[in-house]
Amino acid sequence: MFVAPPGYQPVYNPSIPYVGPIYGGLRSGMSIYIQGVIPHEITRFNINLQCGEFEGGDIGFHFNPRFDGWDKVVFNSCQEGQWGSEEKTHHMPFSKGDAFEMVIIINQEGYQVTVNGQDLHTFNHRIPVERVNALQIGGDASIQTVNVIGGGNPAGDQIGGNLPVMDGQPIFKPPVPYTIVxxxxMSTKKTIVIRGMVPLGANRFSINFKVGSSGDIAFHLNPRVQERELVRNSFIGGSWETEEREISINPFLEGQYFDVSKQGTGLCQEYYPIPYIVHYFIP
Structure with missing residues (x-):
């Protein structure tokens, strides 16, 4: 049974206020994915990427939507107890009573924020990003999922988290069938997360990790909903190998949301199985 290493697991339904570590600290190429709901009675909430898990430390990035009649989103930083100059937008991407998905992408310039797949703002670095090693969330929002991808130190001795991204960029609602390079x-500690829902009446679907243009499939994941089976296999040299079907519980059920986290072993080219783990989440 595949057991995710520290920091790999998403955080589900955290109590707010929430403070948690970012293993190995931030660096360019990492992303943070947050999913939640905006209550009808909200006044404001905040997300801080900060230097340390303690109160009063420097904040590299402060994200603060305010619902006060002049709805706006405020961006800022805090150093040595002093707030910097505010940046803000009156384009409010959040709606009361609605769910949201936001991604904070860390790049060379700063923190690029997207909400529900739409770019919102880029906040340039004011504090060296390598000092930022904690995430704090406060206020009135209801948070359901927090994921971090690209974590751990540059030597790769620890994994930091997961997020539905490809090459550092999230892919929202791709058309199916879908193929991407x-x-x-795949390599050791590289992680791919596929998040979706099994619609009512679904029969089956598949996720394939293919080997170049050869047609070989290193890992074939085939949930068969009506049959209540989860088939795993590989396809090598024009032939299917021996199926694996044994599972203690079928994680793919009609009407259920899921995410599938797949971690590379570094042995794909030799057709070794890729470990996977399935999580449920609340939309």
């Missing part, structure tokens, strides 16, 4: 191929 994995930049650099």
């Amino acid at each position: 994995i930049p650099g191929g």
